[in-house]
Amino acid sequence: xxxxxxxxxxxxxxxxxxxxxxxxxxxxxxxxxxxxxxxxxxxxxxxxxxxxxxxxxxxxxxxxxxxxxxxxxxxxxxxxxxxxxxxxxxxxxxxxxxxxxxxxxxxxxxxxxxxxxxxxxxxxxxxxxxxxxxxxxxxxxxxxxxxxxxxxxxxxxxxxxxxxxxxxxxxxxxxxxxxxxxxxxxxxxxxxxxxxxxxxxxxxxxxxxxxxxxxxxxxxxxxxxxxxxxxxxxxxxxxxxxxxxxxxxxx
Numbered sequence: 083x084x085x086x087x088x089x090x091x092x093x094x095x096x097x098x099x100x101x102x103x104x105x106x107x108x109x110x111x112x113x114x115x116x117x118x119x120x121x122x123x124x125x126x127x128x129x130x131x132x133x134x135x136x137x138x139x140x141x142x143x144x145x146x147x148x149x150x151x152x153x154x155x156x157x158x159x160x161x162x163x164x165x166x167x168x169x170x171x172x173x174x175x176x177x178x179x180x181x182x183x184x185x186x187x188x189x190x191x192x193x194x195x196x197x198x199x200x201x202x203x204x205x206x207x208x209x210x211x212x213x214x215x216x217x218x219x220x221x222x223x224x225x226x227x228x229x230x231x232x233x234x235x236x237x238x239x240x241x242x243x244x245x246x247x248x249x250x251x252x253x254x255x256x257x258x259x260x261x262x263x264x265x266x267x268x269x270x271x272x273x274x275x276x277x278x279x280x281x282x283x284x285x286x287x288x289x290x291x292x293x294x295x296x297x298x299x300x301x302x303x304x305x306x307x308x309x310x311x312x313x314x315x316x317x318x319x320x321x322x323x324x325x326x327x328x329x330x331x332x333x
Contacts (some may be wrong), residue, residue, distance in 0.1 A: 135170045196252060214281040214283060248288075
């Protein structure tokens, strides 16, 4: 068996590498990185981009001097070519994301928009049907404010914020609550509704539509990329060292 690594007094053979990765729960991450490298293999950077990425990498790792770079390579067991590949990797990943999902981002945003819109709302929750009905009519008739009643009667953490919650995306609240909020107009009070073990009173305060700005674009590109990566890992199936998906070929 070929020894490929010495760690302390231990000699690690090629046959031991995958079982060790699995034992340290590092195999899924290892497989993901290989999948990413395969995906970005054809992505190129200009000479200027490579130089800028390398200089940024050197600065971040405090190896701006050639001697320090050589020592870093020695400690990492890497070649200069591998260092350049590592320094430009994030840039190539970003280029891959843009090339793969950038043209589809607007339609993807529209398909997700109903979950990305944000709301600010007021909430009172109780397990007592009679109290829920009484509070509903008190608010409806203007006898007491929603905030005052939430402080006194709500049985959740919102009692500490006068019943006010948000802004949160519509994917955050319970689906029943999210549906009520998505169909409400600002200021509209909904009658007591059963949500799990609770009876809730909810009033939409503000609706904040999602915008496809630069921050949202970055988020959705990352989401598409991560979804793709998880799908690829799932397609590989079993990641145990005996799996044909990750078993190395014989020399």
